[in-house]
Amino acid sequence: MKINIKKLLPFLLVVSLTESCKKELEEYNPSGATVESLFKTPEGFESAVNATYTYNRNLYGKEEGYAMLEMGTDIWTNAAFNGSTGINGIFPQTPLTTYQGLISDNLWVNTKMWQPCYSAINLCNTGLKYIDNAGLNAARKPVLEAEMRFMRAWYYYHLVETFGDIHFTLEPTEGMVTTANRTSVETIYKQIFEDVESAVANLPVTTNDYGRITKPAAEAFLAKLYLTRGRNQEASDYAKKVITGYNFKLLTNYADLWNINNQKNAEVLWAVNYSTNLANNAGSNLGHSLFLMEYNTLPGMLRDVANGFPNVRYMPTRSLIQMFDDQNDARYNASFKSVWYANEPDASKRPAGMNVGDTAIFVSKNVISAAERTSKKYKVYDINDVYDANGLPKDRFHFLSLKKFDDPTRGSATETQSSRDAFILRLADMYLVAAEAQFKLGKLDSAAYFVNEVRKRAALPGKQAAMQIAPADVNMDFILDERAREFAGEQMRWYDLKRAGKLVERVKKYNPDAAVNIKDFHILRPIPQAQLDAVTNKSEFKQNQGY
Incomplete structure (x- = not known):
């Protein structure tokens, strides 16, 4: 889905917040004219749905996104030019990678996670409120509603996994808001499941608009949600449905996944698409x-x-x-x-x-x-x-x-921008989700089967037998090692370790740079200080423990 950012610019200016707005919650606050033009015509509503996808570009393929979703784990640490202080937004990546000085003033946590996720959620809430007034035809309306409900769940997932109990609303922010709530993780997940299950029921199986969410991709996300919440049978069922129910397949050669001329391949379930016209990307893949x-x-x-x-x-x-x-x-x-x-x-x-x-x-x-x-x-x-x-x-x-993300198509040696897409969900993930779920259900034979399917594809020629594991080899650490081998750099490691209850343990064991600083409370990020300063009900809306 190659969204034209220039056409959306007036809309994006409305949803973007500046430093002068610190006394309001960082959510989209539509004017009457914006509601009229964007949500009360079919063309405007389509444009608003497209806009919900653009917020993923704040995280996926960006330095800030790698810092929050991949770093501060057991598999990556600081190279030479990764900043020095991490204080007051000067080098925000350092505390995210080592937990040294990770404070509520960390710029990236606010501007690249909290703000864009809430802006996207508020856009979805606004669209869902006005969908009956948009003049959409009977066939198109349920699909667009499904996309907005999926995207709302998607962004709430990032927030709740990052911050824990957070501000939660299904209503658009209209006018100044100076109070916030801390709603429980359980309550928010109940809505996330409701939204994604509704989306699954109404999304198409395929799309000609690359980058748009589809039914199997939503089912893949649902499998990961169930796994995250310990509902292992449902996680396994949905993962297996994606594996067997559609035309997706593991590519024969793992290296082919990273050929920039082969990005739209049979293994990719969903990706953030970046245009070859770099001006359309609002910041490209780095x-x-x-x-x-x-x-x-x-x-x-x-x-x-x-x-x-x-x-x-x-x-x-x-x-x-x-x-x-x-x-x-x-x-x-x-x-x-x-x-x-x-x-x-x-x-x-x-x-x-x-x-x-x-x-x-x-x-x-x-x-x-x-x-x-x-x-x-x-x-x-x-x-x-x-x-x-x-x-x-x-x-x-x-x-x-x-080298997974190399881009030999860049225009020059000094060009830092890349048109490479950022894969969010791919089929190999479903095999390892199924393996993890089966392991947690005590079914080691089945768990080993799903791991071996991934390892069979990963084997060098003539080495398939050497790559196969026995049921007795399966444990949570082996699964995490396998996920590292398969997905290193793909912006899921922090959530993987948190889901497994292994973040602190494995960072202490395998990452000396971060081991001395990480504490149990680091399984959550700090609520941004700008948000704490903005609310008037400070006794109710408090910082996460430890910060």
Whole structure:
């Protein structure tokens, strides 16, 4: 669904809030003219529904979204250029990755999670209020209502999982609001389930408008919701329905998922779509740059399009690297870049005897002996060069780089924007949701079956037998390891660990940068201070415990 942002600009200006609005809750407050034009004609209503999708671009494919949804976990930590203080919005990513100084003034938590989610929810509430007055035809109306109900549930899910008990309303904000409620997680989830189940009943199975939510994608989300709430049989049932009930399939080769010319493939259930016309994206996908090491300052190398724009923000933990069996699992080489080839045309800037196209840098997950190093012209970094034995990084500039999100179609080496889509739901997730649900139901044979389906696809040629596991191998930590191997970088790790009740445990065990700071209360983020300052019922609307 390639939404034209320029056409929506007047509307988006209405829903955007400025610093001068701090005395109001950060929700969309439509004027009478906006309601008249957007919600009381079929064209306006369609435009409003389209606009609900754009809020996903605040999180998915953005640095802020990776910081909140992927960092501060067991599998990623700070690279060299990831900020220093995290205070007052200067470098908001640092406390999100290490929990050091994570405070209610954290800018990104407010502007990239709280504000956009509530703006989107209020847009949905407004549309659902006026849907009967929009002049929609009988066939189209239930589909648009289903989309708005799904999107309301989608954004409430992000808020409730991030903040716990939160402000909850199904009514549009009309006029100034200065009070807020703290509604229980259970109550909000009841509405989330009601909305998504209603959406499932009315959404089409397929769409010609890529990026729009469909019935199987909504069912996939429902499976994850049930799993999150411990309703494991329902989670398993919906996951299996998505696996067997439609034409989705796992791609034969894991690497094909990340071919930028193959994004609309049979495994993707739902994605945030970014246009090749970068001006239409309201900020494009930056995932291609955030996980790259600083290759361009090493002998024989120049920054170019093929090797990417190295922002050097996030690096894998030692534990993530060690979760991969590179002798059997194709996902290691499909996920990580370990070799850089010389591209410096000036021979005087290359090591003696190195030609353009020769190996210039090699980063290994293994230990490389001194004898082997001396026989090479190129620069070598092994696991012990990058990390101490306890996993603490000692070289934050040079490391295995996630290459899933590479964009070789960028216009130049200095172009930071990318048209790559951000996958939100894909079929492999349903196999591992089913596996987790079956494990929690005590059905280890079935759990192993679903894990093995994913591992069968992940196996290197001739290594399928070596990749298969036995029922006795299945436990929650193995499932989390498997999810790391399959979904590293795909903006779901923080929620995965929280759902499993393993966030604090695994961060302490596997992420030395964050281990010393993380506390039990960090399973929730702080309510933004701007919101606490805005309300008048401060005795009722309080900060989360620990902040």
